[in-house]
Amino acid sequence: MDEHGAAVAVQAMFNSIAPRYDLLNHVLSANIDRLWWWRTARRFRSILANPDAAVLDICCGTGDMTMALLKHRPAGARPVIAADFARAMLERGARKFQKHGGAVALEADALHLPLRGESLDLITTAFGFRNLANYREGLVEFHRVLRPGGQIGILDFSEPDGLIGKVYQIYFRRVLPAIGRMVCGNDGAYNYLPASVSKFPPPAEMLEMMREAGFRDVRWTPYTFGIAGLFTGVRI
Secondary structure (H helix, E strand, O other): OOEEEEEHHHHHHHHHHHHHHHHHHHHOOOOHHHHHHHHHHHOHHHHHHHOOOOEEOOOOOHHHHHHHHHOOOOOOOOOOHHHEOOHHHHHHHHHHHHOOOOOEEEOOOOOOOOOOOEEEEEEEEOEEEEHHHOHHHHHHHHHHHEEEEEEEEEEEOOOHHHHHHHHHHHHHHHHHHHHHHHOOOHHHHHHHHHHHHHHHOOOOHHHHHHHEEEEEEEEEEEOOOOEEEEEEEEEE
């Protein structure tokens, strides 16, 4: 499948699971995902505290990462842009934003952002970057829209080593698709999840790609024994 075909397939998949997406996320992670979002938002609290900071949460899905960011925004702050290319997911996020305020929903492709160059202070993405058809192009596009000194935070899954890694593989490849089948009636998306994590670059390779795209001070912070982790960097 070429990159366009891959993007179309991922878009259709996430639109199809949108009605049960939040429920499955919380069940399958035992609510640990909430801690990961909280830690990521807290990492950027100094930027978020600036009411004039321009913030984008790309691949926002149903908006849980966006909501975590909003907890650190002062009253009257510039709205966070919450963007995704799966309309069914974004519509659910938009309902959360309307209820709580502080964010605007934008239907957009992460590889072709409808934003001016050097216009943002912060870009976050939680469990969405892994689904891009081209990681290098995604990093280059993020670099384009960030101001010099702007920061990036990419929260995503990883594959831990040792015993934890072996247990993780059994859960990811056998248990998770079975639960997805029971709740959604379709295990395709939850077979895709472990496959996409296996394809995702390991931390050292991902950090090198970030450097090549024009980011400095790049780091990876593991969460929960390395099951997930946060990549951070500063735009040169």
